[in-house]
Amino acid sequence: MDRTDAHESGAHESPSSHPREHGETRTAVQRRLEALVRENRFTIAVVFPVVGAIMLVASVEDLLPASLAFNPLLIFVGTAVMRSPLIVGLLPRIDRRALGCLGLLTAYTYAIETVGVRTGWPYGAFEYGIELGPMLGGEIPLALPLFFIPLVLNAFLLTLLVLERWWPSGLERTSIRLPVAVAAVVAVDLVLDPGAVAIGFWSYETGGYYGVPLSNYRGWLLSGAVAVALVDLAFDRSALLERVRTCEFVLDDLVSFVLLWGAINLLYGNWIAAAVAGLFCAGLFSTDRYDWAMVRTAFSSG
Template sequence: MHTTRTAPVTGSVLGPALGSAFLCAMVAAQVMSGLSDDPPLFTEVVVALLAASAVSFAAAALGRTRAVAAFGAAVAVGYAAELVGVHTGFPFGAYHYTDALWPQAGGVPLVVALAWGGMGLAAYGIGGAVGGRGGVVVGALALTAWDLFLDPQMIRLGLWVWADPGPYRGVPLTNLAGWLLVSLLVMVVIRRIAGHDRPAGTGLVALYTTMAAMETLGFAAVFDPPDPLVAAVGGVAMGTFAVVGWRRLWLR
């Protein structure tokens, strides 16, 4: 007598389901934030859902242990860079966080470190689709492109302040150089933990694409007042990397 054995639910099934659920919840939280009179209240929730979605999608492609380790390493690199940055001005330029985001450790909100981890994995998805050492550079550029949205938004919300405001909506150009440097470090540690040239799957590319679309829509039509310049610059930058990621996945 033969019995039918039910296949176990593995990370390859559960990961995308959880990732999609967290992604939908993040979109809902972002929408509520855009419509709220007090958007900073939703910042921690949005970032937590972003991180949960990223780790879930990464677990499906890399395995749970590697995904969690890669996320933790990206969080550590991001936090270390921010800690050095707020106390020395290197590598981003002189800035400080306000008291709007808590808890903080050493003057750095912990949610900021989580954001480095979540979007670090998402950008790694873009670079992973490209593959090779070139994928590390593409992933770093993709992560830096996100800051074209992030800094103008956080400045208008009063979450951090630059000592010497720069030409891009108050953001100094040194910040982009710093972001690229730290983003390269994030991509290197994620790639080393994930396994060289190991594909990151479609989930992380979808997460990156969703962030690009939401930020573009937010600056173009939702935020008060709208900012067409940031919508265009950030939208083109992140949109280009999203297209690169999907194109490479479809050609495989």
């Protein structure tokens, strides 16, 4: 075969080899990321939220230097690290459909938060007390999707596992699956908002539930419904459920959430919010991926 034939043969083989090479590269990267998360589960899911809670409370109490108190970079990095098990766990299920739906959810997140800050609808009049990283237009955090969307994903994934265990027929029925997931999203905010108000992340003009007005939860019903519908549309449910079953760390971000905001609510006497965090803890234990033996092993290895 002469040089021309060899060149033509190579040109013919190249296009078909590119997708395979891309797939092999993606698989190798995925395995490395999973190994990294597994090797550092205790640090990510326990150490980071505990240290985060201590630093946030110390910031409120003026126990930290000004350069460290509510430091936006530390808040962003800490949040990103705690989100990493969820992100790495779901990466194999991210395709074009998922990217499209999550892109729409990202746009919605920015839009509804902007409307909320400017008009007070649908959450009630509120404002940010500190800058959570760069602020778009000086109004809302640039990293808002990183703060909000994983909360929805955690609630949705926990819903799938709990329904599969306790109400298998409900898992297949949209009329049951979506309302339960939306209720889980609202329950997440029953924990988040009182703690965030207590440490000054944001504040409302009027309050009721530990400084949070009822209108906020009507707003979360709306946002939760939109977000859950898009997440439900984004993934093949069977493939997603199989991934959640086999990836032992995918819900570790929810563990971090319970530790961080449960601790803050306990410290500030937000007992109902702390109790709801305890319910999430019970939900995690009911999935059989977390038990006391695993907790003891994690602490001893940590």
